[in-house]
Amino acid sequence: MAHPIVTLRAYGDGLRLIIRPNLSITEIEEAIQQELARMNPPLSETSVQIDMRAPVLTDKELERLKTKLQKTYNLQTREVASPDETAAPVVVAAPATHTISQTLMLSHNESSEQSRIVPQTIRSGQTEDFPQGSLIIYGDVNQGAEVRAGGDVIVLGALRGSAHAGTNGRLSAVVIAMELVPLHLQIGNYINPPLLGQKSRGYPEIAHIGSKDIIVVERFVKF
Amino acid sequence: MGKVIVVTSGKGGVGKTTSTANLGTALALIGKTVAVVDADVGLRNLDVVMGLESRIIYTSMDVIEKQCELQKALVRDRRVEGLMLLAASQKNDKDDIQPEQMKSICQRLTVNYDFVLVDSPAGIERGFQNAAAGAEEAIIVTTPDVSAIRDADRIIGLLQNARVEPINLVLNRFSPDLVKSGNMLDKSDVLDILNIELLGIIPEDEAVIASTNRGIPLVHSTSSSAAQAYMRIARRLSGQQIPIPDLHAKNFFSGIMEWFSRKR
Incomplete structure (x- = not known):
């Protein structure tokens, strides 16, 4: 790349x-x-x-x-x-x-981008790669599975495997999941937020690159 | 026409062969005709677990090489009516069989048997592909361990790609005591991850080891809890609606009761 x-x-x-x-x-x-x-x-x-x-x-x-x-x-x-x-x-x-602000960055610079919807759970050993834009997954991403997107990664389920948003180096990409408990998380060339643990916190969360050059995870409310 | 069900897991040692032997026997006990097929070429076990090892003359390899007729290669279980075993060759290797050949054997078996249960080897390579080739349905056997569940998840993905449907789950070696003490994943955790239909839960039971070593499938004696669980699964497979009972951890009272029943 x-x-x-x-x-x-x-x-x-x-x-x-x-x-x-x-x-x-x-x-x-x-x-x-x-x-x-x-x-x-x-x-x-x-x-x-x-x-x-x-x-x-x-x-x-x-x-x-x-x-x-x-x-x-x-x-x-x-x-x-x-x-x-x-x-x-x-x-x-x-x-x-x-x-x-961070929120403005998120919502406005990908208007011309494509997105792909994956209507099922991604299981161990399976990979979804979509360099052209964002991935939306109607299901879980299980341990051992991998999702990679040039844009954002949005999981309408539990993210337990690996996710890489902004594979083309776009650092404004985000990862959103209903249960954000990934094994690995990468945005651009930044890898892994501070330890998240494998227990869901019971609300959707967003991971993005914060002002201090680290991946920040916070409760997701809206774009 | 019967149906072909592959019993598989990904990970080894979670109870595929034990489950195949017990479900095959249990289905025969409730009056179905069953052929169990060992697909673990080179490392066959199903014949031992079923206590039929001394009676094997021909194997699936001989059928493929047209050394004998399919009906002649089947070994009849004398303990129960309507149960047949097709053994795997111990001399050959998994690459000696093509998925198409296994598929053809399974399809020919469905003419005479209500259920064709294929015991898959561990792994996702040729052995598994052979076992799954003829399957219309699948039973995933897993223990409540993270490693077994991850492998099961991988296998489910492969089976879904191969359009095997439905895929049902048997949760093996489940221990309510360990769940209660927080040292084992609960049923709901496993189902959350795998997201497939639960066919039954087999409790951890020492009687399984004894029956395996004796070569008599557990379901022949109905006293153990694991045997009862296998019987319930067999009934569900044959279309009956039987609820899955919740297994509870031992409390003081049930502990005393069990201690007394063991003494006798």
Whole structure:
């Protein structure tokens, strides 16, 4: 699976732009444009943190990117995290005037996406893979079974096996289950929330990537 | 025309062969004609559990190789009317038989027998595929252990893909005492996961081991609780409506009663 060139993700009260290393500025700009074009409603007036875990751009190129983000998309670059300064990122731009909440992220950026309904329980040894979009399962996902979706994974039953949402690297993907007791849970390249245990808590739950770079599980009320 | 039922589990040692022998015998005891087929080529056991090992001359392999007629290869159980065993070859290997050949044998047996019970080997490989090839229905035997249940779940998936329907569950070696102390999965937990129809629950019973070693299926003596459970399952298989009783943990009083009955 190809790692996306850029990844946009909710982070704290703004967005984080993660850039894959060793690419040219034109490739990155193109990827940013594609990623932002998918957003509905369009993002604007949001603060952005550029995350470069490996050296990617020269200072000049970075400056050009920041200007472009500001001018074209009305996005303000707040800070840049680079490998040397991950501990204390430098604050670059002004604070956000508008924040994107988790819930808004969930409901609006997959409108053009397909989904597939699986009308039965997925049993041990069976796999459901749907890279084009979200999976909805009318049944359980038992231990030893695996569900993988490019978008969200929604289980209208008990999720006891393995689930991987956002297989294409989309970190806004979520996993929802009436009983969320998975053996493994993966969203994008993030694996496993803090121990959930194998006992159901008796209400539906949602797993998503929280602001602190971990998978968060909470009671699911609505999108 | 009878029906072919495969008895399978995925995991080994959960009681497939014991269940096949007892259900076959129990069905014959209530007046049905039954052929039990051992599909565990190379590791046959069903003949031993049924006490027929000394009488086997031909096996399913000989039928496939046209060394003998199907009727001639069947061993009649002398203890009960209408019960036949088709043994598996001990010299061969599971890959020596094709699923199509097993299917043909099972179909020919349905002409003369009400029930054809196929004892499947453990696993999901060729042995299982051979056993399931001719089956219209399936009985899944499982113990209330997580490992057995996971394997059963896998097998159910495979059988559903092969359009075997209905698939019923026999929960074997169930111990209400262990459930009560929180050390065993309860009936409802198992059914929650497997989500198939429950055909019956066999309580954990030492009499099963004794009967296996003696080569006399448990249902020949009706005193044990496991034998009664097998008889109830046989009646359900033959279409009677018999409720599944809830098994309760021993309390002080029933413990004393049991102690007295054991002493005698």
